[in-house]
Amino acid sequence: MDKLVFLLSEGLKNLWRHKLTAFTSIFSIFLTLTVAGSLIIVSQNTDRIIEYLRDKYKIEVFFKQNISNDRIEEIVQEFQKINGVRSTTIITKLDAKKIFKSQFGEDILDIVGYNPFPASCVINLVKRQKEKINIRPIVNKLRKFSEVDEVNYQGRLINRIETAYQSFVKVMVALLSIVIIVSIFIISNTVRLTVYAKKELIKSFELIGATRLFVKAPFIIEGIFHGLIGALLASLFLTGLLEIASSFILSIIGVKISYSFLSLFGFLGGISILISSIGSSRAISQFIK
Amino acid sequence: MIQLDNVSYEYEKGGGVSNVNFALGDDEYAFLIGPTGSGKTTLLRLAYMELLPQVGKVIINKFDSSKIKSKKIPFLRRKIGMVFQNYNLLNDRNLFENIALPLHVMGYQKDEILDKVSESLEEIGLSSKSEHYPNELSGGEQQRACVARALVKDPDIILADEPTGNLDPVTSFELIKLLEEINREGTSILMASHNYNLIKGRGHRIIEIQNGIIRKS
Numbered sequence: 001m002d003k004l005v006f007l008l009s010e011g012l013k014n015l016w017r018h019k020l021t022a023f024t025s026i027f028s029i030f031l032t033l034t035v036a037g038s039l040i041i042v043s044q045n046t047d048r049i050i051e052y053l054r055d056k057y058k059i060e061v062f063f064k065q066n067i068s069n070d071r072i073e074e075i076v077q078e079f080q081k082i083n084g085v086r087s088t089t090i091i092t093k094l095d096a097k098k099i100f101k102s103q104f105g106e107d108i109l110d111i112v113g114y115n116p117f118p119a120s121c122v123i124n125l126v127k128r129q130k131e132k133i134n135i136r137p138i139v140n141k142l143r144k145f146s147e148v149d150e151v152n153y154q155g156r157l158i159n160r161i162e163t164a165y166q167s168f169v170k171v172m173v174a175l176l177s178i179v180i181i182v183s184i185f186i187i188s189n190t191v192r193l194t195v196y197a198k199k200e201l202i203k204s205f206e207l208i209g210a211t212r213l214f215v216k217a218p219f220i221i222e223g224i225f226h227g228l229i230g231a232l233l234a235s236l237f238l239t240g241l242l243e244i245a246s247s248f249i250l251s252i253i254g255v256k257i258s259y260s261f262l263s264l265f266g267f268l269g270g271i272s273i274l275i276s277s278i279g280s281s282r283a284i285s286q287f288i289k
Numbered sequence: 290m291i292q293l294d295n296v297s298y299e300y301e302k303g304g305g306v307s308n309v310n311f312a313l314g315d316d317e318y319a320f321l322i323g324p325t326g327s328g329k330t331t332l333l334r335l336a337y338m339e340l341l342p343q344v345g346k347v348i349i350n351k352f353d354s355s356k357i358k359s360k361k362i363p364f365l366r367r368k369i370g371m372v373f374q375n376y377n378l379l380n381d382r383n384l385f386e387n388i389a390l391p392l393h394v395m396g397y398q399k400d401e402i403l404d405k406v407s408e409s410l411e412e413i414g415l416s417s418k419s420e421h422y423p424n425e426l427s428g429g430e431q432q433r434a435c436v437a438r439a440l441v442k443d444p445d446i447i448l449a450d451e452p453t454g455n456l457d458p459v460t461s462f463e464l465i466k467l468l469e470e471i472n473r474e475g476t477s478i479l480m481a482s483h484n485y486n487l488i489k490g491r492g493h494r495i496i497e498i499q500n501g502i503i504r505k506s
Contacts, residue, residue, distance in 0.1 A: 002393075002396070002397070002398050002399055003393065003396050006393045017381040017382070018381070200377075200379075201379060201381075203377075204377055204379055204390075205390075205394070206363070206366075207337070207339075207366060207371055207377070208366065208367075208371075208390060208391040208394055208438070208442075209363045209364065209365075209366035209367035209391065209394055209395065209442075210363060210394045211360070211363045212360070212363075214363075214394055
């Protein structure tokens with residue numbers, strides 16, 4: 001037990017004993033994780049942005065005149081079975097008349113003497129889908145119903161948004177992979193330099209009869225502390241930045257950026273602890289005979 | 290205690306020791322003398338198994354260099370106290386922490402560490418400087434601290450590699466006397482030195498090495 005306490009306290013004391021090395025290591029971990037954390041937050045919120053935009057997609061289906069409401073309900077039930085359809089809302093001829101009155105303040109019957117509006121259905125598309133939403137096959141299926149008179153949709157706009165989203169996702173995956181690989185490289189090299197600066201200490205430990213594990217443990221613990229502090233600082237920095245920027249982002253793109261300090265710290269801390277401890281262990285192994 | 294049988298070790302760039310045979314008994318105090326580069330340090334490194342013989346074997350108590358596994362070497366070193374010319378104290382910790390380090394490695398309890406380190410500091414006359422860092426001590430004090438660090442783990446043997454190399458004659462003489470006191474209490478000592486004048490006439494065994502070969506044992 002005393003041995004464990006000693007190793008833990010050695011790891012902690014080394015932070016103070018080697019202040020400059022610790023500062024350099026923590027600062028480089030902080031910078032690397034800040035970049036990685038920013039990309040993670042952006043990629044997490046990309047889904048929210050695309051869901052927000054997809055919520056606005058709608059297809060309007062107008063039925064031919066003289067189709068009964070019962071038949072329309074049957075057809076709309078068939079619409080719901082189409083892949084990619086999330087919800088449907090039926091607007092009967094009567095509903096359409098009411099909407100006209102609410103928007104223009106006049107009764108259509110007083111103007112033209114009859115209700116010219118067709119019954120229609122507003123179709124909303126799925127929001128949560130990683131793959132590109134292809135609207136054309138849905139529209140084709142809708143048009144196959146003989147009762148359908150006209151299908152209105154913003155095909156070109158939706159297609160542009162979906163294509164841009166797919167490209168963005170690919171770029172983000174590539175960028176995040178690169179940043180994580182660079183982070184691993186930077187953190188493990190920082191740790192290696194930290195260990196290299198203490199090779200005399202490692203030698204002394206060996207000469208007084210320390211086992212490999214005993215020599216390694218304080219360095220690994222120190223590396224974990226560096227990683228944890230770096231991750232904590234990066235998480236605090238990013239959370240603080242988002243706290244300030246989120247209302248600004250909300251006013252510009254209409255989406256509230258979601259972030260959680262705990263999950264961010266958990267993720268960044270996990271990455272840095274893993275890299276620091278493996279990096280320390282491997283670096284020390286080079287100096288232990 | 291220590292036995293070297295036909296031990297040879299040659300460095301890649303030349304130098305080393307060749308066909309060394311000698312034994313050091315329990316409680317024995319021996320000087321290993323020879324000029325710089327004669328192989329004294331190599332012999333000590335072979336003794337604490339930082340180097341393993343290319344030919345022959347080194348036996349220290351139950352540890353045999355021809356059979357030992359690398360994970361067992363730390364346990365051999367816990368039985369050996371080492372004193373170096375350049376002290377090898379850790380500058381980032383104070384005297385107490387430096388001397389306590391081997392005991393932490395060996396798994397001693399906190400109370401025992403406190404007692405043993407205090408005792409060692411008293412033995413070398415540095416109790417009042419336990420909070421001092423190595424760079425706040427004189428060369429002689431640092432070397433005494435180095436002896437205390439070797440002694441605190443109750444070793445069977447102390448290997449000293451030119452421990453007086455950086456000390457003035459008076460301090461060197463005091464260190465020799467300190468090691469003699471330790472030897473009287475039952476610890477074997479093998480001390481390498483190139484300074485024959487310092488060790489002559491003290492009644493201890495002298496092993497002479499030249500160009501990696503033992504000339505007199």
